[in-house]
Amino acid sequence: MDEKTILPTTAPTATNQTISATPSEPNNKNQNGRDRHALRRILVALCFMMLVWTLCGLDMEMDLEDDDDDALSVWSLDPLSLATINTITVPQTVEHEPVALEAHIMSKCPDARDCLRELVLPAMQRVYTKVNFTLSFIGTPTDSDDGVACKHGAEECLGNIIELCAQKLYPDPKSFLGFTMCLTKNYEEIPQRSLIEDCALEHAIDFDKLNECATKDDGAYGISLLRESVKRSSAAGVTKSCTVRLDNKIFCIRDGGRWSDCPHGSSVNDLVLAVEKLYGREQ
Numbered sequence: 001m002d003e004k005t006i007l008p009t010t011a012p013t014a015t016n017q018t019i020s021a022t023p024s025e026p027n028n029k030n031q032n033g034r035d036r037h038a039l040r041r042i043l044v045a046l047c048f049m050m051l052v053w054t055l056c057g058l059d060m061e062m063d064l065e066d067d068d069d070d071a072l073s074v075w076s077l078d079p080l081s082l083a084t085i086n087t088i089t090v091p092q093t094v095e096h097e098p099v100a101l102e103a104h105i106m107s108k109c110p111d112a113r114d115c116l117r118e119l120v121l122p123a124m125q126r127v128y129t130k131v132n133f134t135l136s137f138i139g140t141p142t143d144s145d146d147g148v149a150c151k152h153g154a155e156e157c158l159g160n161i162i163e164l165c166a167q168k169l170y171p172d173p174k175s176f177l178g179f180t181m182c183l184t185k186n187y188e189e190i191p192q193r194s195l196i197e198d199c200a201l202e203h204a205i206d207f208d209k210l211n212e213c214a215t216k217d218d219g220a221y222g223i224s225l226l227r228e229s230v231k232r233s234s235a236a237g238v239t240k241s242c243t244v245r246l247d248n249k250i251f252c253i254r255d256g257g258r259w260s261d262c263p264h265g266s267s268v269n270d271l272v273l274a275v276e277k278l279y280g281r282e283q
């Protein structure tokens with residue numbers, strides 16, 4: 001705001017200078033015999049005036065430009081310095097680790113559908129920026145052929161592999177979790193190609209990439225993904241689909257069409273609050 005008050009004060013002083021130059025050229029008319037000298041003086045005076053005028057004019061313009069620049073740089077500095085404060089100081093004072101949230105499911109299980117639909121997805125929509133989400137699967141590793149046995153058969157194993165491939169290829173939960181929910185809504189149809197294609201299309205997932213992942217190395221790659229995931233669930237002591245774990249502890253279990261083992265409640269709000277609380281804790 002100071003710049004605005006400087007501008008008017010420089011402008012009047014400049015004009016004052018040009019006005020004060022005017023009285024310095026009278027008296028010449030009385031000396032008739034020296035008209036030429038008088039004329040010359042007048043011309044010189046006029047030239048001098050013009051010189052002063054143009055110089056002052058230039059000065060004024062330069063003053064104006066300088067002030068404009070100052071004003072601009074001050075205004076552009078203000079948001080800039082605010083931005084630097086935000087980016088530098090905020091992460092230093094509150095650096096949050098994402099909270100581990102995990103859902104252990106089987107692809108052809110109605111409890112997985114209810115669990116994702118009623119709890120995990122709506123909660124994730126509210127806290128996905130604060131969470132490191134993992135989708136894991138429940139099954140039994142078979143020692144004989146490095147395979148996995150799935151409760152609802154080979155079709156479920158293939159469904160699990162497709163969902164794991166989606167997670168691997170599209171790590172953003174908004175993609176792979178949405179895709180998994182889409183399949184799970186019609187879990188009886190897993191692993192029909194039409195269902196997988198429809199859900200892939202709906203969630204901007206490349207079906208060919210998914211297919212490539214599931215069939216890579218004659219399917220060995222997909223099976224190894226599933227084995228790793230199944231071992232992870234087993235190491236966490238998880239046996240029921242669907243088990244929701246928060247911060248590596250059981251948060252809630254959906255089994256046989258009802259919630260159980262939910263010490264902090266089974267509502268979306270309960271899960272959101274628990275995530276917020278863990279996210280805000282001192283690390």
Ligand SMILES: *[C@@H]1O[C@H](CO)[C@@H](O)[C@H](O)[C@H]1NC(C)=O
Binds near residue numbers: 098100132133134
């Ligand atoms: C998220 O969790 C996975 C395990 O599910 C882990 O490998 C990964 O490092 C975690 N990422 C972050 C950013 O904590």
